[in-house]
Amino acid sequence: SKTKNSLVTNLEGIFSSYQKIDEELFTELEDTLIMADVGVETTTYLTDQLRETVKQQKVSDPAQLKPLLIGLIRQVIEGAGRKQFNFDARDKVLLIVGVNGVGKTTTIAKLAARFSDHRRQVLLVAADTFRAAATEQLMQWGERIGVPVIHHQEGADPAAVVFDGMAAAQSRKSDLVIVDTAGRLHTKVNLMEELKKVRRIITQNIGGRQLETLLVLDATTGQNAVNQVKVFKEAVAIDGIVLTKLDGTAKGGVVLAIAHQFQIPIYLIGVGEKKEDLQEFDALAFTRALFE
Amino acid sequence: MVFENLSNKLQDTFKRLRGMGKLSEKNIEESLREVRLALLEADVNFKVVKDFIATVKERSIGQEVLNSLTPGQQVIKIVYEELTKLMGEHEAPLKLADRPPTIVMLVGLQGAGKTSTAGKMAGLLKKQGRRPLLIAADIYRPAAIKQLQVLGGQLDIPVFSLEGADPVKIARQGVEYAIAYQRDLVIIDTAGRLHVNEELMNELKEIQARVNPHEILLVIDAMTGQDAVNVANSFQETLGLTGVILTKLDSDTRGGAALSVRAVTKAPIKYVGLGEKMENLEVFHPSRMASRVLGMGDVLTLIEKA
């Protein structure tokens, strides 16, 4: 149902309110995708593809458009790589990065809780030494879920914390190490350099583990997320994306634009503030939700 | 880069307009198509863009352009003028209460920058001779109170908190504390919440009813996409916002959210956050934001040259 202020058009409604496939229908589809943050370029790509398919397959019933469009969107998403996130893994270091306030620290708590459920020994490393009480935030989470946290004082060198964290993981024989980093805008060159250094310390002390770097994106973010991916990818190589705050009304459609441009799979989504609010990314469910 | 392309396209469009002696409705429509795309790519809300383009078109096709000697110049000017108008035209200073303390309440989504902004505002107003008190009314996020205490410590500004109490009680007692200790400015930091979370939205309403804030400011991330209007609408309807603070403008976002939020709430944008440090808060300038959204630092010069 449409609420009074809802600006979102319902896909179901679009397909059922048209008798035939015409330009007006395509325009309305475009508008719906734009309103979900898909962005002009990717929206145009999708509807152009759809137009082409309609022509080639001589589709005339608007109802047939829906599965076609969903198929196209899935192709874009899965074209960026499909990979299930493995909670049974051992010997991994997860480096968690992203701009300010997207949900890195909370995601780390959720990851640690899930790994613990899978009987993995997790070690958290508090390498955000910059933001006020960032270390305390991670420590409180660690306490809640029963996972140790390696930390230094506020203002310490994050590389030094990571160095200690890697050493501790080695002596404790931890299965997994998860490194929390300070939020940083991709536009801040010095902070991106700092992140490269943190990554270097990890790889130099990796001890047979495998490094995986996850970029956390906030689903409410608009087209700027594309720039975020571009710069973080160049700086530290991103293996996967975590899309947070999908429990709100934002659709997170910008990840379509991202999947269209980069070969980076979306692993997980955040759907709340509690430790259990982490889910595997499901391309079909995500696509359907774009039009709800 | 997409943005650069759009910006270039927009420049080309404006250049073309500049060279024209007389504009037809078709000319104008074609140009406004480019403006529309630029605005959408800048995350201005779809609906806001639609209304905006309609307004500009109406003004462009009307008398103003026809009677003008250089119609191209006139259209560019109208786009820029209407954008600035949407942004609020004038700077909007904080309303100070006739009888202190002035009570300010910060609200918004998770991670928008409320706690940092509380610190920044307190710091800024302290420099202007006020005696601020910060109230830590976020009892949910781990270490949220500690975060505000650390910032208060850095700025040498007291922070009121109350172990085990609910946010309404904390806010109320905090205000009483401010009165008792002659603090003339109170800033209440609230927990981040989704605009669709009824229970938590009601909590804000209750705080509002109990402390009667002079300013209720929505703190919003400048990188927010299309959903910014839904967020702003909900907070506006629940609380009646007196203003908006735009954070993280030190990013490379076009900041279309600013335009959208302003258009929907009509509440003025009072400050912008330009960094993580406590001194990174500035008064909002509407015309600068208009240029930014269009992706042209020099719209004004363009108009002059046109």
Ligand SMILES: Nc1nc2c(ncn2[C@@H]2O[C@H](COP(=O)(O)OP(=O)(O)OP(=O)(O)O)[C@@H](O)[C@H]2O)c(=O)[nH]1
């Ligand atoms: N609704 C919702 N809130 C979330 C989600 N993930 C995180 N949050 C909230 O977002 C806010 C910021 O989360 P943090 O984990 O501190 O974000 P961060 O990226 O570590 O922030 P910085 O370290 O300051 O850059 C907190 O209030 C979290 O509770 C989510 O999936 N849904």
Ligand SMILES: Nc1nc2c(ncn2[C@@H]2O[C@H](COP(=O)(O)OP(=O)(O)OP(=O)(O)O)[C@@H](O)[C@H]2O)c(=O)[nH]1
């Ligand atoms: N670069 C930049 N970072 C900012 C700005 N304002 C806030 N931040 C950062 O954004 C992150 C979130 O800020 P907070 O003040 O904790 O946000 P919040 O709204 O209080 O978050 P919750 O209480 O979890 O809802 C932190 O890393 C801040 O340092 C800004 O203007 N620029």
Ligand SMILES: [Mg+2]
């Ligand atoms: Mg963090």
Ligand SMILES: [Mg+2]
């Ligand atoms: Mg806060």
